[in-house]
Amino acid sequence: MGSKLLSDTVWESDPELFDIIKSEKQRQRKGLEMIASENFTSTAVLNCLGSCLTNKYAEGYPGARYYGGTQCVDKIELMCQKRGLEVFNLLPEEWGVNVQPYSGSPANFAVYTALVEPHGRIMGLDLPDGGHLTHGFFTLNKKISATSIFFESMPYKVNPTTGLIDYEALLNTARLFKPKLIIAGVSCYSRYLDYKKFRDICNDVGAMLMADMAHVSGLVAAGVIPSPFEYCDIVTTTTHKTLRGPRAGVIFYRKGFKTNSKGEKLPYDYESRINQAVFPGLQGGPHENAIAAIATTFKQAKTQEFKEYAEQIVKNARRLSAGLQEKGYKVVTGGTDVHMLLLDLSSAGISGAKAEYILEEISIACNKNTIPGDKSALNPSGIRLGTPALTTRGLKENDIDQVTAFIDRALKLGKRIGEKSGPKLVDFKKAVHDSELSSEVKVLRDEVETFSEKFFIPGFEGY
Numbered sequence: 001m002g003s004k005l006l007s008d009t010v011w012e013s014d015p016e017l018f019d020i021i022k023s024e025k026q027r028q029r030k031g032l033e034m035i036a037s038e039n040f041t042s043t044a045v046l047n048c049l050g051s052c053l054t055n056k057y058a059e060g061y062p063g064a065r066y067y068g069g070t071q072c073v074d075k076i077e078l079m080c081q082k083r084g085l086e087v088f089n090l091l092p093e094e095w096g097v098n099v100q101p102y103s104g105s106p107a108n109f110a111v112y113t114a115l116v117e118p119h120g121r122i123m124g125l126d127l128p129d130g131g132h133l134t135h136g137f138f139t140l141n142k143k144i145s146a147t148s149i150f151f152e153s154m155p156y157k158v159n160p161t162t163g164l165i166d167y168e169a170l171l172n173t174a175r176l177f178k179p180k181l182i183i184a185g186v187s188c189y190s191r192y193l194d195y196k197k198f199r200d201i202c203n204d205v206g207a208m209l210m211a212d213m214a215h216v217s218g219l220v221a222a223g224v225i226p227s228p229f230e231y232c233d234i235v236t237t238t239t240h241k242t243l244r245g246p247r248a249g250v251i252f253y254r255k256g257f258k259t260n261s262k263g264e265k266l267p268y269d270y271e272s273r274i275n276q277a278v279f280p281g282l283q284g285g286p287h288e289n290a291i292a293a294i295a296t297t298f299k300q301a302k303t304q305e306f307k308e309y310a311e312q313i314v315k316n317a318r319r320l321s322a323g324l325q326e327k328g329y330k331v332v333t334g335g336t337d338v339h340m341l342l343l344d345l346s347s348a349g350i351s352g353a354k355a356e357y358i359l360e361e362i363s364i365a366c367n368k369n370t371i372p373g374d375k376s377a378l379n380p381s382g383i384r385l386g387t388p389a390l391t392t393r394g395l396k397e398n399d400i401d402q403v404t405a406f407i408d409r410a411l412k413l414g415k416r417i418g419e420k421s422g423p424k425l426v427d428f429k430k431a432v433h434d435s436e437l438s439s440e441v442k443v444l445r446d447e448v449e450t451f452s453e454k455f456f457i458p459g460f461e462g463y
């Protein structure tokens, strides 16, 4: 006799929860997802995540586990590692990969734990300038990221006028601060990173170079933007952003030998240190269902279809940037080379927070963001807009023009509402719902949702 508790589907056993999942599905279908870090993963990835692999404990690494019965998950993890090297054109003699990190943040913390001693020094792009929390963010009053609690972090900045990374200032600061590790990686930056310049700076100060390509790894895999591997010691990434896989992280590290300034050949010692930091240092059992999903993501990322997808992401972002500029908006750095752009609303008559809110109200999801030179991180003057998720749903340049028109109308409407409601966000929110302009908000939302319904979402044939 089977147990109902065990065999019932979630819609049979827990309709209260299932209703919320259904609402989320509706939300994803109705709205236009422009959060630059989000995407819609494939059916194959969802199949792996929901598979029996979630049942298996496999602490350790393939061939050296602390549990029995790992013959299948060993094969999967080795397959995942092999495909990970292949998709980024890496030789197994020169690079290794750890596919166990639970997500991007733990992957980064594992690298610092492995290679930088407690209170050792690191440098990363400042969070308000487009860096990530895990690159060491702290404020005057508080150490925000654990990276800044357990390590000493010094930010580098973008030039407030151009919005581009100030490599010269980075070099000067690095010479004074003498970091052990410099991080080249961004969550909000629309131009290529100059990895060679980062390498030169690292060589100058004797630091290791880590690229955190979390946002752009899908574009790197497809070969549509420069790859960091040539210049880096370590490369980390998430697998759920442009790479379009499951929520997880991976760490690539150099193997083999490096030649020092005296011409001596020395072995890299990253492999054992990084593997030990991930397990048993920071994590327990690896999520083999996620690792299987990463493996199939890597397989997909090698296809011609994925390459075309990645090219389309960039085309769409460029079209969005050009369209918004035609309508008179300012785009930080004047455009984009990647999957996202940063819209500077400082002269558009609406704050970043209000823009985010009015766009959400018309079913376009994005996030408010600081722009270079912003005084307050709490009240930023920009929004970040990305195209990976829309491109997955099949939007092309012409469709992006329609999205641009929706955004423009929403921002103008928001400006008018703001002029009536005054500066406070709470009053603005009230006016969006309850003023003579509310009906215009609703009309716009209906148009966006009707437009959105036309586009496909993978994995949505099921639940």
Ligand SMILES: *Cc1c(COP(=O)(O)O)cnc(C)c1O
Pocket (backbone or CB within 6 Å): 037, 103, 104, 105, 106, 108, 131, 132, 134, 185, 186, 187, 212, 213, 214, 215, 238, 248, 249
């Ligand atoms: C998203 C991101 C991360 C963290 O990923 P999580 O999976 O959210 O922990 C790390 N670094 C960069 C640059 C990112 O954009």
